[in-house]
Amino acid sequence: MEIFKQVPLYRYLALCNESGLKRTVLDCGAGGDSPPLSLFASYGYTTSGIELNIEQIQQANQFAEKRKQKLNIQQGDMRNLPLNDESFSFVYSYNSIFHMKKEDVKKALNEMKRVLQPHGLMFVNFLTLKDFRVGEGVDLGNNQYEQIEDDEPVIHSYYDYNEADLLFDELKLIYKEERVVERIYEGKKIRQGFIDYTQLSQLEIGK
Amino acid sequence: MEIFKQVPLYRYLALCNESGLKRTVLDCGAGGDSPPLSLFASYGYTTSGIELNIEQIQQANQFAEKRKQKLNIQQGDMRNLPLNDESFSFVYSYNSIFHMKKEDVKKALNEMKRVLQPHGLMFVNFLTLKDFRVGEGVDLGNNQYEQIEDDEPVIHSYYDYNEADLLFDELKLIYKEERVVERIYEGKKIRQGFIDYTQLSQLEIGK
Numbered sequence: 001m002e003i004f005k006q007v008p009l010y011r012y013l014a015l016c017n018e019s020g021l022k023r024t025v026l027d028c029g030a031g032g033d034s035p036p037l038s039l040f041a042s043y044g045y046t047t048s049g050i051e052l053n054i055e056q057i058q059q060a061n062q063f064a065e066k067r068k069q070k071l072n073i074q075q076g077d078m079r080n081l082p083l084n085d086e087s088f089s090f091v092y093s094y095n096s097i098f099h100m101k102k103e104d105v106k107k108a109l110n111e112m113k114r115v116l117q118p119h120g121l122m123f124v125n126f127l128t129l130k131d132f133r134v135g136e137g138v139d140l141g142n143n144q145y146e147q148i149e150d151d152e153p154v155i156h157s158y159y160d161y162n163e164a165d166l167l168f169d170e171l172k173l174i175y176k177e178e179r180v181v182e183r184i185y186e187g188k189k190i191r192q193g194f195i196d197y198t199q200l201s202q203l204e205i206g207k
Numbered sequence: 208m209e210i211f212k213q214v215p216l217y218r219y220l221a222l223c224n225e226s227g228l229k230r231t232v233l234d235c236g237a238g239g240d241s242p243p244l245s246l247f248a249s250y251g252y253t254t255s256g257i258e259l260n261i262e263q264i265q266q267a268n269q270f271a272e273k274r275k276q277k278l279n280i281q282q283g284d285m286r287n288l289p290l291n292d293e294s295f296s297f298v299y300s301y302n303s304i305f306h307m308k309k310e311d312v313k314k315a316l317n318e319m320k321r322v323l324q325p326h327g328l329m330f331v332n333f334l335t336l337k338d339f340r341v342g343e344g345v346d347l348g349n350n351q352y353e354q355i356e357d358d359e360p361v362i363h364s365y366y367d368y369n370e371a372d373l374l375f376d377e378l379k380l381i382y383k384e385e386r387v388v389e390r391i392y393e394g395k396k397i398r399q400g401f402i403d404y405t406q407l408s409q410l411e412i413g414k
Contacts, residue, residue, distance in 0.1 A: 001208075003221035010217050014210035173396075176389040183382045 006036045006094050008177065008196045012123040013039065015174065015198060019121060021089035024048075028078040028112060029096025030071070031056025035063055036094060037071045048088070049073035050081060079107040083115045091116045092123035098157045101144050105157060109167045113201070120201045122171065126159045130180050130193030134158050159195060171199035213243045213301050215384065215403045219330040220247065222381065222405060226328060228296035231255075235285040235319060236303025237278070238263025242270055243301060244278045255295070256280030257288060286314040290322045298323045299330035305364045308351050312364060316374050320408070327408045329378065333366045337387050337400030341365050366402060378406035 004010075016025070023045040027037050030049025037047040037060070049071055051057045057073050064071045076082050078093065079100075091112045097105050109124065116122055129143060133156065137147035143158040161178060175198040182191050211217075223232070230252040234244045237256025244254040244267070256278055258264050264280050271278045283289050285300065286307075298319045304312050316331065323329055336350060340363065344354035350365040368385060382405040389398050 003217050003224065005218075005221065007214060007218045010210050011212070011214045014212065017210065174390065178387045180385045181382070182380070182384075184380070189380075 001042055004036050004039050005034060006039075008125065008179075009036050009039065009092070009094055009123065011175065012092060012121070012198055013043065016040075016045075016090045016121055017043065019089070019119070021117070021120065023090075024088050025090040025092070026050070026083070026088045026112075026115060027073075028081075028091070028093040028108065029099075030073045031060045033059045033063060035060035035071060035073070037073070038064055038067060038069055041069045041071060045090075047071050048083070050076040050078050050083075052077060078111060079104055081111045081115055085114055086117045086120075087115050089117050089120045090122075091120065094123070094125060097124055098127045098159075099155055100157065101140065101155060102142060102157050106167060113170070116201045118201055121174070122168075122199045122201065123197065124164075124199075125194055125196040126164050127156055128178065128180075128193035128195050129158050129160055130191070131158060132191045158193075161195070164195065164197065168197060168199045171201055174198040174200050208249055211243050211246050212241060213246075215332065215386075216243050216246065216299070216301055216330065218382065219297075219299060219328070219405055220250065223247075223252075223297045223328055224250065226296070226326075228324070228327065230297075231295050232297040232299070233257070233290070233295045233319075233322060234280075235288075235298070235300040235315065236306075237280045238267045240266045240270060242267035242278060242280070244280070245271055245274060245276055247297075248274075248276045248278060252297075254278050255290070257283040257285050257290075259284060285318060286311055288318045288322055292321055293324045293327075294322050296324055296327045297329075298327065301330070301332060304331055305334045305366075306362055307364065308347065308362060309349060309364050313374060320377070323408045325408055328381070329375075329406045329408065330404065331371075331406075332401055332403040333371050334363055335385065335387075335400035335402050336365050336367055337398070338365060339398045365400075368402070371402065371404065375404060375406045378408055381405040381407050 025040050025045045027049040031051035041047050051073050137145040146153050147156050177196045179194045232247050232252045234256040238258035248254050258280050344352040352363050353360050354363050384403045386401045
């Protein structure tokens with residue numbers, strides 16, 4: 001099996017495996033050429049995904065077909081999930097949610113909480129103010145920028161170390177990891193900043 | 208296959224796989240009840256390990272036997288590796304090297320460089336000054352402390368963000384990741400600080 005480049009999800013997967021809950025998982029922003037739902041599928045999870053971009057759904061499906069997997073990714077908007085309350089043991093969004101303005105991130109997180117079962121585990125990560133692209137592009141205020149990626153305008157929202165804590169108020173913190181990465185990208189040294197949260201849903205709250 | 212808790216090694220393993228080099232790997236500090244050499248063995252690597260502690264070698268061997276693997280861990284001191292020059296494509300040390308004083312860390316790193324082949328990849332991680340245990344225990348100076356772990360005195364050396372860069376002078380930086388982790392450990396919230404380096408050996412230098 002290949003190693004997935006979305007490395008923090010290995011820790012999340014280990015926690016999901018250990019929880020003993022039914023193996024049902026939802027990925028919000030599930031498309032792309034190396035879909036991490038495939039990793040979950042290899043561990044016996046029933047997978048579902050939501051993705052806005054049709055092309056990225058097709059890429060993910062191609063990847064899955066080669067491995068004889070069905071990932072069950074549907075087109076949709078994570079701010080308005082076409083899914084029932086408390087229908088997944090595990091809900092995550094990796095390198096995706098910060099491509100919206102902060103008010104939309106909040107909406108998406110509320111939807112992810114809604115479809116997560118009590119005692120379920122959620123993983124979400126954010127960009128931080130330590131990222132080298134903070135300040136680049138059209139300033140939308142409150143550390144939100146419209147930046148160019150592959151010739152397309154894309155929103156990036158950047159968070160302070162404790163800023164996103166508030167979004168998880170009713171949940172219990174399991175693991176919070178801030179990461180600052182230095183690496184060579186297209187011949188130049190870049191610095192990226194991320195913050196990853198794993199949170200536990202508690203019983204009958206936030207409903 | 209189980210998920211290994213030494214999550215940053217997944218990224219290192221992906222880079223090793225992509226390099227196309229012969230799959231020979233050395234782990235310095237290879238023992239314990241969940242030896243990551245087992246992960247490399249699953250991907251077809253010929254593994255070797257050095258470990259000071261006999262009990263930890265036995266734990267690793269028990270783990271490997273259950274999986275019908277032979278990890279080839281020998282007792283030894285990473286400051287004086289009983290191994291030939293340039294004999295491994297990949298050499299790493301995970302959550303181990305900082306259990307020595309900084310002058311010994313330097314010796315161990317020189318040994319790791321000596322046994323690494325040109326174009327080979329090295330992974331080493333360190334504790335940082337952001338760790339919650341900085342300042343605890345017997346102060347040995349220069350952010351080195353003798354601390355108690357499982358009722359035994361253990362050295363921990365802590366590094367500033369750029370401090371360990373100097374140890375890799377002749378190598379080329381591929382990936383540097385600083386991580387600050389908050390999690391619940393034995394009922395209390397703790398904060399840990401790590402910095403992980405993946406470095407590429409270059410040709411005929413540092414010899």
